[in-house]
Amino acid sequence: MDIFEKLQTNLGPLGKHSDLSEGYFMFPKLEGEIAPRMKFKGKEVLTWSLNNYLGLANHPEVRKADAEAAEKWGAAYPMGARMMSGNTDLHEKLERELAEFVGKEKAYLLNFGYQGIMSVIDSLVDRKDVIVYDSECHACIIDALRMHMGKRFVFPHNDMENFEKQLVRAEKLTNETGGGILVITEGVFGMTGNMGDLKGIVKLKEKFQFRLLVDDAHGFGTMGATGAGAGEEQGVQDQIDLYFSTFAKSMAGIGAFIAGDEKAVHYLKYNMRSQIFAKSLPMVFVEGGLKRLELLRSNPEHKANLWKVVNALQNGLKEKGFSIGTTTTPVTPVVLNGTVGEAATLSKDLRENYNIFCSVVIYPVVPKGMIILRLIPTAVHSLEDVAETISAFEAIKDKLSSGYYKTTELATSFGE
Numbered sequence: 001m002d003i004f005e006k007l008q009t010n011l012g013p014l015g016k017h018s019d020l021s022e023g024y025f026m027f028p029k030l031e032g033e034i035a036p037r038m039k040f041k042g043k044e045v046l047t048w049s050l051n052n053y054l055g056l057a058n059h060p061e062v063r064k065a066d067a068e069a070a071e072k073w074g075a076a077y078p079m080g081a082r083m084m085s086g087n088t089d090l091h092e093k094l095e096r097e098l099a100e101f102v103g104k105e106k107a108y109l110l111n112f113g114y115q116g117i118m119s120v121i122d123s124l125v126d127r128k129d130v131i132v133y134d135s136e137c138h139a140c141i142i143d144a145l146r147m148h149m150g151k152r153f154v155f156p157h158n159d160m161e162n163f164e165k166q167l168v169r170a171e172k173l174t175n176e177t178g179g180g181i182l183v184i185t186e187g188v189f190g191m192t193g194n195m196g197d198l199k200g201i202v203k204l205k206e207k208f209q210f211r212l213l214v215d216d217a218h219g220f221g222t223m224g225a226t227g228a229g230a231g232e233e234q235g236v237q238d239q240i241d242l243y244f245s246t247f248a249k250s251m252a253g254i255g256a257f258i259a260g261d262e263k264a265v266h267y268l269k270y271n272m273r274s275q276i277f278a279k280s281l282p283m284v285f286v287e288g289g290l291k292r293l294e295l296l297r298s299n300p301e302h303k304a305n306l307w308k309v310v311n312a313l314q315n316g317l318k319e320k321g322f323s324i325g326t327t328t329t330p331v332t333p334v335v336l337n338g339t340v341g342e343a344a345t346l347s348k349d350l351r352e353n354y355n356i357f358c359s360v361v362i363y364p365v366v367p368k369g370m371i372i373l374r375l376i377p378t379a380v381h382s383l384e385d386v387a388e389t390i391s392a393f394e395a396i397k398d399k400l401s402s403g404y405y406k407t408t409e410l411a412t413s414f415g416e
Contacts, residue, residue: 221250
């Protein structure tokens, strides 16, 4: 079979109907300033799909810092990779402040989160090493695992009994190869909203020798007393060997960082191919990052406002009989039962008739027969936004239960 013909057979349930789905369900176009209310297909919609947790994307001090940095440096500076000609005092300043904030000796800036975590994992392990990881780890981690030339063992999400079994398997193998064990999990899982069982994992350091890498993209800025993440929330930040986060969520920017002890970070600086052979993070994102981190540290009201909205939304949904799974974080999944076709029609109804825009998660990301409407509350949503959304969700839940979404032409065209 021709390679392009093969690709066409793997488009998935919505991709096979791209004439209907593209621009509406897949690759939608939100317009206007980043805010709780934006425009979609010419209409104002209440938006719950942006990871702008602390509302910093359009904070006036952030906008001012970004604009001044662009005016001062342009988009190109510095030229070259950090190791060669792209290092600056401000890059190093941001690294020092990030390390201090998350309680680690050193930090290293990365250009992107997805690329960064893949490169971290690729640099840390070779064919003698074994990786043990949570089954619900993000796609960026799974892609890194595909590059790993050694063995990898998966444990069911947060199943500590099975995790210990995988450590036994890994230890047996590394005793033969002379390698080490790298355990990978997430601080906050972005689909379900529950935290990785970091306390359970680090407790097993008493019995096994392994290093722990935590991807805390959704926990950084939202969890813990100071916002230092899921490790701080669970009281085990000092037991995390390598702490990773992206700027794409609470920091509302571009970039990422990895933090840990000085020796580990020094090794990564000289071995991460994605950073050695790539242009340095542009100064506009570095100065912007410094301002965002300053606001995160000095303005706790942003996190307080976030949790005010989170609690109102999650408690309100539960009071109305909705299932939001086991979330203990701002990520709010609303779990419904229905087909792919019903999900498509429900989503269209929600956006066109109730002016609510949120992410719709369907098979194969979740099992057949399940629909997840994922809501991301932010510090700049209001309690009125919460009430409006819950009212709309009550209406679409009744329609779904009555079979309304099975009867339309759009649902039929998507099928199963």
